[in-house]
Amino acid sequence: METYTGIPEELKHSVLEKIKPTETEKKKLLEIQEELASEVKTAADKLGVSAVLVKMVGSAARGTWLSGTHDIDVFISFPEETPRKELETLGMAIAREVAKLAEHAEDRHAEHPYLNIVFKGFDVDLVPCFRVASASHIKSAVDRTPFHNDFVKARINGCEDEVLLLKQFMRGCGVYGSELRTQGFSGYLTELLIIHYGSFENTVRAASSWKPGEKIDIMQHSEIEHREPLVIVDPTDPKRNVAAALSLDNFCMFIDCCREFLKSPELKFFFPAPFLPLEDREIIERLESRKSTQLAVLFKTPDVVEDVLYPQLYKMEQAVAAFLKEYEFSVIKTGVWSGKNETVIMLELISGALPNVKKHIGPPVWVKEHAEKFKEKYEGAEDVFGGYIENGKYVFEIRRKYPIAKGLLENQLINCSLGKHIHQSVNEGFEIIENAEICSLKDLDFRIFLRKWL
Amino acid sequence: METYTGIPEELKHSVLEKIKPTETEKKKLLEIQEELASEVKTAADKLGVSAVLVKMVGSAARGTWLSGTHDIDVFISFPEETPRKELETLGMAIAREVAKLAEHAEDRHAEHPYLNIVFKGFDVDLVPCFRVASASHIKSAVDRTPFHNDFVKARINGCEDEVLLLKQFMRGCGVYGSELRTQGFSGYLTELLIIHYGSFENTVRAASSWKPGEKIDIMQHSEIEHREPLVIVDPTDPKRNVAAALSLDNFCMFIDCCREFLKSPELKFFFPAPFLPLEDREIIERLESRKSTQLAVLFKTPDVVEDVLYPQLYKMEQAVAAFLKEYEFSVIKTGVWSGKNETVIMLELISGALPNVKKHIGPPVWVKEHAEKFKEKYEGAEDVFGGYIENGKYVFEIRRKYPIAKGLLENQLINCSLGKHIHQSVNEGFEIIENAEICSLKDLDFRIFLRKWL
Numbered sequence: 020m021e022t023y024t025g026i027p028e029e030l031k032h033s034v035l036e037k038i039k040p041t042e043t044e045k046k047k048l049l050e051i052q053e054e055l056a057s058e059v060k061t062a063a064d065k066l067g068v069s070a071v072l073v074k075m076v077g078s079a080a081r082g083t084w085l086s087g088t089h090d091i092d093v094f095i096s097f098p099e100e101t102p103r104k105e106l107e108t109l110g111m112a113i114a115r116e117v118a119k120l121a122e123h124a125e126d127r128h129a130e131h132p133y134l135n136i137v138f139k140g141f142d143v144d145l146v147p148c149f150r151v152a153s154a155s156h157i158k159s160a161v162d163r164t165p166f167h168n169d170f171v172k173a174r175i176n177g178c179e180d181e182v183l184l185l186k187q188f189m190r191g192c193g194v195y196g197s198e199l200r201t202q203g204f205s206g207y208l209t210e211l212l213i214i215h216y217g218s219f220e221n222t223v224r225a226a227s228s229w230k231p232g233e234k235i236d237i238m239q240h241s242e243i244e245h246r247e248p249l250v251i252v253d254p255t256d257p258k259r260n261v262a263a264a265l266s267l268d269n270f271c272m273f274i275d276c277c278r279e280f281l282k283s284p285e286l287k288f289f290f291p292a293p294f295l296p297l298e299d300r301e302i303i304e305r306l307e308s309r310k311s312t313q314l315a316v317l318f319k320t321p322d323v324v325e326d327v328l329y330p331q332l333y334k335m336e337q338a339v340a341a342f343l344k345e346y347e348f349s350v351i352k353t354g355v356w357s358g359k360n361e362t363v364i365m366l367e368l369i370s371g372a373l374p375n376v377k378k379h380i381g382p383p384v385w386v387k388e389h390a391e392k393f394k395e396k397y398e399g400a401e402d403v404f405g406g407y408i409e410n411g412k413y414v415f416e417i418r419r420k421y422p423i424a425k426g427l428l429e430n431q432l433i434n435c436s437l438g439k440h441i442h443q444s445v446n447e448g449f450e451i452i453e454n455a456e457i458c459s460l461k462d463l464d465f466r467i468f469l470r471k472w473l
Numbered sequence: 474m475e476t477y478t479g480i481p482e483e484l485k486h487s488v489l490e491k492i493k494p495t496e497t498e499k500k501k502l503l504e505i506q507e508e509l510a511s512e513v514k515t516a517a518d519k520l521g522v523s524a525v526l527v528k529m530v531g532s533a534a535r536g537t538w539l540s541g542t543h544d545i546d547v548f549i550s551f552p553e554e555t556p557r558k559e560l561e562t563l564g565m566a567i568a569r570e571v572a573k574l575a576e577h578a579e580d581r582h583a584e585h586p587y588l589n590i591v592f593k594g595f596d597v598d599l600v601p602c603f604r605v606a607s608a609s610h611i612k613s614a615v616d617r618t619p620f621h622n623d624f625v626k627a628r629i630n631g632c633e634d635e636v637l638l639l640k641q642f643m644r645g646c647g648v649y650g651s652e653l654r655t656q657g658f659s660g661y662l663t664e665l666l667i668i669h670y671g672s673f674e675n676t677v678r679a680a681s682s683w684k685p686g687e688k689i690d691i692m693q694h695s696e697i698e699h700r701e702p703l704v705i706v707d708p709t710d711p712k713r714n715v716a717a718a719l720s721l722d723n724f725c726m727f728i729d730c731c732r733e734f735l736k737s738p739e740l741k742f743f744f745p746a747p748f749l750p751l752e753d754r755e756i757i758e759r760l761e762s763r764k765s766t767q768l769a770v771l772f773k774t775p776d777v778v779e780d781v782l783y784p785q786l787y788k789m790e791q792a793v794a795a796f797l798k799e800y801e802f803s804v805i806k807t808g809v810w811s812g813k814n815e816t817v818i819m820l821e822l823i824s825g826a827l828p829n830v831k832k833h834i835g836p837p838v839w840v841k842e843h844a845e846k847f848k849e850k851y852e853g854a855e856d857v858f859g860g861y862i863e864n865g866k867y868v869f870e871i872r873r874k875y876p877i878a879k880g881l882l883e884n885q886l887i888n889c890s891l892g893k894h895i896h897q898s899v900n901e902g903f904e905i906i907e908n909a910e911i912c913s914l915k916d917l918d919f920r921i922f923l924r925k926w927l
């Protein structure tokens with residue numbers, strides 16, 4: 020029988036002290052929200068758009084935001100029957116009008132265009148959306164958000180602190196955030212977990228025994244099967260899995276952290292010590308100790324948003340590893356780091372060099388036609404060391420075309436299956452550096468990445 | 474449509490000229506056989522054993538022996554009801570009496586004891602056997618031979634040359650001989666092939682399209698299923714596969730040689746140029762060119778007959794390769810050479826060195842009990858580089874115990890699954906030599922082996 024220590028109240032207090040917005044912060048946020056709502060209204064009036072409503076959504080609107088974050092989501096909601104084009108034009112026109120008062124403004128694009136502004140120090144998204152009848156009838160992904168907002172606001176009352184604890188705990192585990200870079204838990208997802216399990220502690224206890232296929236369906240209205248490791252049916256849309264973005268490894272990482280935390284509930288889970296950049300001397304020492312081969316594929320970071328970049332990077336990581344395996348190199352692990360200017364795909368190999376001789380196994384001797392063709396091709400050919408029969412099959416010892424992994428990538432990287440933007444960047448130039456040569460990469464964030472890598 | 478050239482008559486003549494016993498040879502053999510038969514009779518009379526019969530068997534008796542070979546098989550046949558002990562005692566007594574006239578005599582042992590003598594330059598086996606009613610009722614394996622003799626003698630008449638051609642062709646291919654070292658075709662098997670197919674050329678044509686499962690049942694009396702690649706049901710015993718000793722690779726090698734021979738029927742298939750011993754300089758060159766790692770396991774050749782030694786060597790070859798693979802070394806190929814004094818197991822590896830770091834994959838995180846035990850064992854332990862979660866499983870990077878293949882074998886060879894006699898020899902001492910160190914092995918026969926190996 021396992022006995023977990025309970026989570027001490029003092030610990031929760033200590034955490035909340037650091038992450039819970041103060042009354043001053045809350046008041047400030049409320050003021051800004053009201054100001055923004057009024058500015059949107061004013062702008063709409065000025066532009067003669069009458070049917071719009073302003074809706075504050077997101078964690079700021081639900082009282083579940085972490086102190087220090089300054090994100091506000093303002094939804095500018097149009098009647099459902101508004102033509103898409105009109106929604107975009109008028110919505111953005113209103114947003115731009117508001118942006119006149121902002122320190123900074125930037126056009127962004129999800130399914131629709133929206134405007135991101137910095138307004139009195141707050142990071143504000145001004146998002147045009149449709150006012151649809153229910154979340155299952157949305158016309159655009161953002162239309163769902165107001166329904167989430169309503170669902171959570173109606174149920175979270177009094178549990179806001181629990182949400183904050185869970186969010187900060189997930190941050191500490193490195194699994195908070197549903198963007199494609201992180202593939203972790205979204206804010207809405209943490210809120211649903213607290214609504215379902217009732218508290219941070221209950222969530223952590225339950226999660227420590229999760230298995231892939233874990234399903235939570237608060238409204239008992241699930242309509243389809245999902246294949247993701249965690250399925251949290253959206254209470255506002257029976258077809259949607261709120262945890263669809265969560266990767267298997269982050270699902271497992273969270274389970275692992277919950278177990279460890281319950282064994283010894285300490286502050287460090289919420290606020291882990293930062294990793295320090297690895298120094299040259301440490302890099303050399305660790306390379307010497309591991310005696311594997313490190314390859315770094317280096318290229319200019321494509322100028323696209325992270326949600327576009329990271330899926331391509333993860334795909335590249337897999338593609339390059341598969342490519343090396345095809346050429347018989349044994350890949351121990353792969354990693355991705357991307358900075359403002361440079362991006363690095365790291366590959367650790369059993370060895371960066373293979374012998375010249377390569378065993379090439381052909382068809383069984385008795386599959387006459389194939390076997391004869393195979394033999395004809397290789398027997399006595401240039402760069403063939405020899406041939407024999409093994410387990411009934413022709414085997415030729417041929418000269419390996421690429422005995423050096425670095426050379427293989429230098430020659431063939433461009434032929435790997437690469438995403439559009441990475442292909443472009445790699446096509447403009449890339450570099451393969453090996454082992455101690457990675458000391459030439461001085462970016463501190465890369466060096467922090469290296470501390471976990473080596 | 475394939476068109477094979479026929480086999481030129483001149484070619485067959487040229488071959489037969491070299492391998493067909495001359496009239497003088499035949500006369501000489503007949504004389505010796507008669508002399509031996511008469512000596513056995515005399516000895517039996519002298520010892521007061523009346524019921525024995527003398528039977529000349531083997532290729533010498535069937536006119537299918539190759540010129541230059543001087544083997545005679547003399548079977549001393551006792552009535553079926555003779556007690557086993559008595560057969561052995563009296564049979565060997567008679568043989569020893571005959572051996573008094575021989576240049577050399579040596580006790581040997583198959584299922585029964587028998588005597589091998591050198592008599593007037595001929596290598597003669599004097600074999601006591603039972604005179605049973607049919608080959609399916611034999612009391613000892615040798616009792617079968619006289620039935621084979623009768624079957625072949627009654628059918629081979631006029632086809633002796635064809636048998637000779639097939640035997641010599643198989644010799645050239647390296648697949649002639651059914652002893653456990655060679656695992657090829659026996660003399661009796663070649664005779665049955667000629668009886669079945671009618672000629673050397675027909676046999677070669679048929680064999681070039683053989684597939685595993687090929688079955689020839691001359692008497693149409695097969696009683697059981699066999700799983701060997703080639704099944705030639707013994708005409709004198711419906712349960713026995715005459716080709717049981719033939720390995721898959723020799724089966725394939727023969728198919729391959731038949732195809733090549735039919736494409737260009739030349740003398741070299743019967744009399745291939747001998748391999749020359751590989752010189753030091755050539756060894757170094759070839760090692761340089763291949764850039765793989767060569768390991769040689771060297772030990773004293775156990776003092777046992779080849780039929781005992783070779784199965785143990787082949788088993789060892791497999792066992793050592795499997796052992797190396799278990800420790801993550803990639804074995805390209807394995808080979809065996811055994812001389813009078815020394816025996817060598819050759820192993821070619823992708824690399825003889827692996828990095829210190831070894832990826833140790835544990836259970837999925839959600840298999841709670843196992844996963845927790847695994848993590849506890851490795852986390853923070855000595856000689857652990859780090860840990861992470863990959864594809865839902867805990868992974869720890871641990872220090873490899875044996876990063877060097879040579880060191881692994883030096884330490885652990887004795888724990889591989891080795892046959893009795895090899896275990897004994899290895900236990901008394903062995904050496905692992907690497908790459909150019911094999912130049913220290915000067916045995917010419919080993920150097921011939923190396924020419925095929927490297």
